[in-house]
Amino acid sequence: MEKTFAVIPVSKFTDAKTRLSPKLTPLERENLLKSMLKDVIGVLSGLVDNIIVISSDDDVLNFVKKLGVETFKEKGVTDLNGALTQAIQHYSNFCSNIFIVPSDVPLIKKNHVKDILNRSQEFDVVIAPSKGGGTNALLCPTSFCVKFGDYSFFEHIDEAKLRGLSHSIYDSFYLSMDVNTAEDLGEIMLHGKGTEAKDYLKKVQLKVKSNHGSERLDVSREATI
Ligand SMILES: Nc1nc2c(ncn2[C@@H]2O[C@H](COP(=O)(O)OP(=O)(O)OP(=O)(O)O)[C@@H](O)[C@H]2O)c(=O)[nH]1
Ligand SMILES: C[C@H](OP(=O)(O)O)C(=O)O
Known part of the structure; x- marks a missing residue:
């Protein structure tokens, strides 16, 4: 049976949401990240076959363990794509699809997750854009090469085309709202x-x-x- 594992990448608590520093103290940014993580995990719960938080930060991993979520510690010095690639390689032994959702999309709803999972029955890749050209949800086979960073929404569409994979764009106002500013x-x-x-x-x-x-x-x- 095909399985879909959700992967939530999380940066170090001490690096949390640096672009919010004019409005929030470091502790407040950490607490906000914890709140958003609870929102994202709560929405994914019960809808996917597993939820894994990946981070290099033990404090992040210990926090989510208490929420009953599996953890994956990234190895060595890497960036977001490197961390995701490590996790995808590891979990490719256990699932066929990976559903990547960042930790900073607290407006995500259970219906979004259900719709995206339904679409993945028909399309190889499902991509939800963020404001500014990023990616706020990506459901893809474990063979996919992730391209988070500038304009990753368009990079992910190009990557699907390059690999001959069909794709569907999931267009949602709430899901497009990531928290950066x-x-x-x-x-x-x-x-x-x-x-x-x-x-x-x-x-x-x-x-x-x-x-x-x-x-x-x-x-x-x-x-x-
Ligand atoms: N595991 C992991 N997650 C990361 C890394 N960098 C960013 N993330 C996570 O990836 C998602 C998207 O991050 P961004 O919106 O680009 O940036 P950010 O680091 O949260 O915020 P800024 O400090 O304001 O740039 C968020 O869930 C981050 O916590 C990384 O190196 N490793
Ligand atoms: C990582 C990046 O996040 P943003 O900078 O768009 O929040 C992306 O979605 O590719």
């Missing part, structure tokens, strides 16, 4: 009802206001850091 935090405040991520941002008193300036959302703190 202060404005992204505003989107989580607006659209994240019921998520751990929104609850955490409320706890640290983040406020969002509509703005007609260079950014659409103005994100500020009630209390200063």
Whole structure:
């Protein structure tokens, strides 16, 4: 029987979401990453054959072990694609498809996962774009070569074509929302009802206001850091 394993790559807690440093302290960024991880793991739970978090950071791996998730420690000094490649090679002995979901997509819903899994019955590769040309979900055979980084959405489509694999684009507003910038935090405040991520941002008193300036959302703190 074909099996699909979900793989969630997570950077070190100390490197968590550096682009949010103007709005959140290092500890707050770590806590936000933990909240987003809980959201992503909760959504994937029960829908895939296994969930594996990969990281070089023992603190990350110990945190997710307590959530009942399998862990894979990346070996040596590597980057996101290197880490994913190590994990895909290892798990290719146990599954036919890998479903990669980053840890920073707290608006993902169970219906997205079900839809993507259904599409993989018909297509070899299913790709969900992120804002800015990245990839927020990639379901592919274990033979696939991952190309995360700049404009990876287009790189992944090219990779599928190069390998003669059929692909389907999964187009979802919520799934496209990864959290990289202060404005992204505003989107989580607006659209994240019921998520751990929104609850955490409320706890640290983040406020969002509509703005007609260079950014659409103005994100500020009630209390200063
Ligand atoms: N295992 C692993 N995960 C990584 C690595 N680099 C990034 N990630 C994860 O990959 C996903 C996408 O990361 P990015 O959005 O590119 O960047 P980030 O590191 O989270 O955030 P910035 O520090 O703001 O760039 C997130 O789930 C990260 O935690 C890596 O070297 N190893
Ligand atoms: C890793 C990268 O993430 P982004 O920089 O788009 O958040 C990608 O999706 O390819």
